[in-house]
Amino acid sequence: MKLKFKSKYSIKSNIAGVALCFSILLFGSFDVSAFSDDDAEAYLWKLINEARSRPSAAVDAWDIDKETAKEALGENSWILDLKSGLPPLAWNPMLADSASAHNLDMIERYYYSYTSPEGDGVKERVSRQGYIASETGETLGILSFYLYVDPMEAVEDIFSNMIRDELDPAPGYSKNIFSTAFTEIGISFVSTQFSFDEENPFNAYVVTVDFAKPSESRSYILGNIYNSTAPVPVEQQRRGDYDSGPDYAGNLISYKKWLPEYADYSFKIMVENMTEKWLVEVPHSALAGYQIEIPVGTYYKFSLFSNNDETPVEKIVDYGRNENIMLDFDLGL
Numbered sequence: 001m002k003l004k005f006k007s008k009y010s011i012k013s014n015i016a017g018v019a020l021c022f023s024i025l026l027f028g029s030f031d032v033s034a035f036s037d038d039d040a041e042a043y044l045w046k047l048i049n050e051a052r053s054r055p056s057a058a059v060d061a062w063d064i065d066k067e068t069a070k071e072a073l074g075e076n077s078w079i080l081d082l083k084s085g086l087p088p089l090a091w092n093p094m095l096a097d098s099a100s101a102h103n104l105d106m107i108e109r110y111y112y113s114y115t116s117p118e119g120d121g122v123k124e125r126v127s128r129q130g131y132i133a134s135e136t137g138e139t140l141g142i143l144s145f146y147l148y149v150d151p152m153e154a155v156e157d158i159f160s161n162m163i164r165d166e167l168d169p170a171p172g173y174s175k176n177i178f179s180t181a182f183t184e185i186g187i188s189f190v191s192t193q194f195s196f197d198e199e200n201p202f203n204a205y206v207v208t209v210d211f212a213k214p215s216e217s218r219s220y221i222l223g224n225i226y227n228s229t230a231p232v233p234v235e236q237q238r239r240g241d242y243d244s245g246p247d248y249a250g251n252l253i254s255y256k257k258w259l260p261e262y263a264d265y266s267f268k269i270m271v272e273n274m275t276e277k278w279l280v281e282v283p284h285s286a287l288a289g290y291q292i293e294i295p296v297g298t299y300y301k302f303s304l305f306s307n308n309d310e311t312p313v314e315k316i317v318d319y320g321r322n323e324n325i326m327l328d329f330d331l332g333l
Helices: 037-053 057-060 066-083 093-109 121-130 151-166 235-239
Strands: 001-013 018-029 131-148 182-194 202-214 219-223 264-274 276-285 288-293 299-305 316-318
Touching: 037 057, 037 151, 037 202, 057 066, 066 093, 093 121, 093 182, 093 202, 121 131, 121 202, 131 151, 151 182, 151 202, 264 288, 276 288
Parallel strands: 018 131
Antiparallel strands: 001 018, 131 202, 182 202, 219 288, 264 276, 264 299, 299 316
16 A cells, blocks of 8 residues: 655756756655566666657657747757657667666765766766767666655656656757667666765665667667556556656556566567568567567568467568667557
């Protein structure tokens, strides 16, 4: 059971060149979430890709003025009018390691900045992990709390700050979520005690999101397997008790209806081109979805199979392009 009272306020300040969105939440709670930091990273990845796939819907979901958002995006304001959205960002373990290293460094050395005390930025950190990038970017987030905050609630609040900052015309904010420059992503979400000065530590979730484009082109098919007709799980219905602003997950596809609920799955995807076809066994997470790398620039047909069923659940035909492709399979159709 979770109590329904909540006190929340936001503080924006500039620390070491970072436009900091700093939220403090007070919750009363009797239960601890089964979700881990890894789950939170996967959910944030999902929210970012959903916003990219439906930019206008994301703006509406967070009740952001569209003209203000267009002003913030400047010459890229056309993105908000895209019906098909931007290509999704593929998960890259080296970028996740880079983000994790920066998170831990900030926590251990009491600073919050895109730049380390030695002057290293995201480009240097990504390179140290062995990732050869042609473009890099980084977004930070932090949320402090007293008592307990569910990691998934924290992700939504941090993401809310990120997208609002990105669509704020004021100078100094990162423009990464809706950037056309990036194709891959890595995220670190850490629950910790944080301090800016070695004193007065506070409970916090600290987030680093590293964006990049590799110097050598790579293409992925990624997406989710879900059931649009499935009822919202009872545990997630409780989340509706929080009067915490726009229900982003209700406006866009959300983890509430991914199958199976909070478990891992394995599916077979039939991949065909003009000369051959092959089955790929694809691990699928209720939060992270699935992702497979495909050769660039080839015609493909994708068919989804369940583990024990030789009849495809759904067929989707797409043309290989030099970009990532989002394919969500809806079992409820």
